[in-house]
Amino acid sequence: MTDTVKEILGILNIEKTVPFPEYFSCAVTHSSYANENGTDSYERLEFLGDAIVGLVIAHKTFEFFKNIREGEMAKIKAVVGSEKVLADVSKQIGLANLVLVGKSLSSASRDELDSIYADTFESTMAAVFLNFGFEMTEKIISNLLMDKIIDVAQKKLFFDYKTVLQEYTQNKFAALPEYILIEESGPAHKRNYVFEVRINGEFYGQGRGKSKKEAEQLAAKMAYERLIVN
Secondary structure, three states: OOHHHHHHHHHOOOOOOOOOHHHHHHHOEOHHHHHHHOOOOOHHHHHHHHHHHHHHHHHHHHHHOOOOOHHHHHHHHHHHOOHHHHHHHHHHOOOHHHOEOOHHHOOOOHHHHHHHHHHHHHHHHHHHHHHHOHHHHHHHHHHHHHHHHHHHHOOOOOOOHHHHHHHHHHHHHOOOOEEEEEEEEOOOOOOEEEEEEEEOOEEEEEEEEOOHHHHHHHHHHHHHHHHHHO
């Protein structure tokens, strides 16, 4: 067993014998490093882990909040399972420090690295599942994310509609939302902005705000809620 695998197990407080340690090594290996060194990347594990993490978030939300409707449950799942939240958790527990990236990413932006850190969280949970089964995996994910679930449900964690809409449309449409300024009015010290959001050229939402950022967020909110209801 490598030192990296031992560190991952320590982070997750796993003291059991590991049947397949290679899954944990693979879970922190980005494709850039894998390509440069002839090893496997975490991409297949991340695919599996994404489903597992989403299931646990949905299950805990359903179990813990008895009176929340489906639409609100979907929002909680989207926020807690978002790139930003999973990347933050990955950094907080020290998992992000173990990620192997290639030389091509030596000058990667923070956004690029956050995406990798979020992916690594999911791939590591897949490695836990493949080694120890769902019960332990659910327990670990719950321990790491339950506070986030509660914070979102109680409106303590900001819901970034632009981020979750972008992640949703990338997965569902393989396209990014486009924000179009359609109206700007009011005096210089008190401007109002109206933005539309389009996906593949189709209108999905509109927002009005006192700043461009606010208007785009409201447009994204309308679009996201329209998409998850449909």
